[in-house]
Amino acid sequence: MDREEVLHLYDTYSDDVYRLAYSFFLNPHDAEDAVQEVFLRLMSRNLTLMPDKEQALLARITANYCKDCLRKNKRSANITEADDCRIVSGDSAEKLELQELLKELPPIYRAVLYLHYYVGYKPAEIAKILTITPSGVFMRLSRARKLLKTKLGDENIANK
Structure with a gap:
């Protein structure tokens, strides 16, 4: 997948990816890391996207990444007091x-x-x-x- 396509997908769906990751981690920093990792994984793979299926693919990659992180205890699901994300x-x-x-x-x-x-x-x-x-x-x-x-x-x- 070329850089232009990934940048377009990032502009379009990064907020959705962030919210889904945040729903797993409840931590804005871990959710931001997840967004970065999801789009890096997308860029490193040779995928052909089907029209109107991009959001579902990104949701699947995000969910799998978040589940892996939680399963391996790499991320903390603690809620911080200064957390202002919604x-x-x-x-x-x-x-x-x-x-x-x-x-x-x-x-x-x-x-x-x-x-x-x-x-x-x-x-x-x-x-x-x-x-x-x-x-x-x-x-x-x-x-x-x-x-x-x-x-x-x-x-x-x-x-x-």
Whole structure:
């Protein structure tokens, strides 16, 4: 893949890659490292991209990189006090509360929530990206919603 293509993809999708990596690490520095590593890997491989599939490929590379880092304990998933990054965009009190609740979820749940609700992938697409079964995606979405519901109390959670 030539440099021009990678730069174009970086300009277009670097924020999405960052948010997905942040949903795994909950650390802005590790997420920035992940963005750099994902695009370096993309540049070093001889890939032919299919039109309209770039975002899915980048999401898969990002998810695999993040899972590898967490598995090898190379990265820390600790939340820092000075952390001002947002998985959920906007500043309303409700969104800030949701941001804090998402930080408390395990990375496997944050990733599927991010890919489903923020990016808009269907469960079958998320299954391919995260290399799990579609039923695994449904299970993780269900468990994540239950965890959020118990943390929020009796408030209604959208059950999509």
